[in-house]
Amino acid sequence: MSFFTAEKITKSYDGRTIIRDIDLRVEEGEIVCLLGVSGIGKTTLFNVLSGLEPADSGRVTLDGTDITGRTGVVSYMQQKDLLLPFKTVLQNVCVPLRLQGVGRKEARERVRPYFAQFGLTGCENQYPNQLSGGMRQRAAFLRAYLFSSKMMLLDEPFGALDAITKSQIHSWYLQVMEAVRSSTLFITHDIDEAILLSNRIYILTGAPGEIGLELPVHCSGRRDADFPLTDEFRETKLRILHFIRRSVEGK
Numbered sequence: 394m395s396f397f398t399a400e401k402i403t404k405s406y407d408g409r410t411i412i413r414d415i416d417l418r419v420e421e422g423e424i425v426c427l428l429g430v431s432g433i434g435k436t437t438l439f440n441v442l443s444g445l446e447p448a449d450s451g452r453v454t455l456d457g458t459d460i461t462g463r464t465g466v467v468s469y470m471q472q473k474d475l476l477l478p479f480k481t482v483l484q485n486v487c488v489p490l491r492l493q494g495v496g497r498k499e500a501r502e503r504v505r506p507y508f509a510q511f512g513l514t515g516c517e518n519q520y521p522n523q524l525s526g527g528m529r530q531r532a533a534f535l536r537a538y539l540f541s542s543k544m545m546l547l548d549e550p551f552g553a554l555d556a557i558t559k560s561q562i563h564s565w566y567l568q569v570m571e572a573v574r575s576s577t578l579f580i581t582h583d584i585d586e587a588i589l590l591s592n593r594i595y596i597l598t599g600a601p602g603e604i605g606l607e608l609p610v611h612c613s614g615r616r617d618a619d620f621p622l623t624d625e626f627r628e629t630k631l632r633i634l635h636f637i638r639r640s641v642e643g644k
């Protein structure tokens with residue numbers, strides 16, 4: 394059985410079905426991307442997977458256990474996952490441990506070593522508004538990781554960044570994930586980002602939203618800034634673009 398699964402998830406709001414019969418899986422240590430246009434139901438699906446919203450039907454499992462409707466099991470970095478402005482970065486990052494009942498001093502001692510690993514050394518005592526957008530996202534990501542390192546749901550983690558910062562944070566993310574290997578499902582609108590960062594891609598299409606295509610991302614060399622220049626990358630991108638074109642024409 395796969396590490397994380399969603400089986401036949403259907404969810405409606407006010408009598409309108411937003412997503413229907415969604416089946417997906419994430420293997421241990423795998424990074425999987427959910428790609429889809431705005432409004433298709435990606436965040437709705439994440440709200441169900443994280444237990445924040447009840448589904449009409451369907452089941453979610455983690456490591457063989459049914460976690461349908463349970464919050465606090467998988468980590469969820471929401472689109473507007475802002476750091477608390479009145480707390481320092483160190484205090485923000487301690488929040489998951491403090492919520493688990495760990496004392497202040499012990500929480501600080503436990504999180505400090507991660508600052509170097511996550512490229513945040515020197516930011517400990519700064520407030521979020523003193524950080525660049527990229528550094529804020531790193532801190533929010535570290536906080537999500539400390540919430541649960543087993544399975545992470547990331548809703549457009551790099552969406553709001555400019556192109557150069559985004560490219561820097563992609564390199565950072567690949568490096569961090571090589572070290573921590575958290576199983577991850579992340580949402581993006583950005584086809585290049587999906588191919589660069591993930592092992593497998595699901596494309597959500599239609600209304601209600603359904604999984605229209607699942608495809609693996611092959612990367613036989615190093616997954617780094619040169620990957621987009623390879624034939625493997627271009628072929629994957631072409632498949633995605635053809636699929637999107639066909640689904641728009643088939644409307």
Ligand SMILES: Nc1ncnc2c1ncn2[C@@H]1O[C@H](COP(=O)(O)OP(=O)(O)OP(=O)(O)O)[C@@H](O)[C@H]1O
Binds near residue numbers: 411434
């Ligand atoms: N709480 C709610 N009540 C009613 N309708 C909702 C609610 N949440 C979302 N919707 C509707 O569900 C649809 C899907 O929204 P959702 O935010 O899941 O899309 P999305 O693919 O994540 O979009 P984006 O990429 O822009 O974030 C939209 O039409 C939205 O208006």
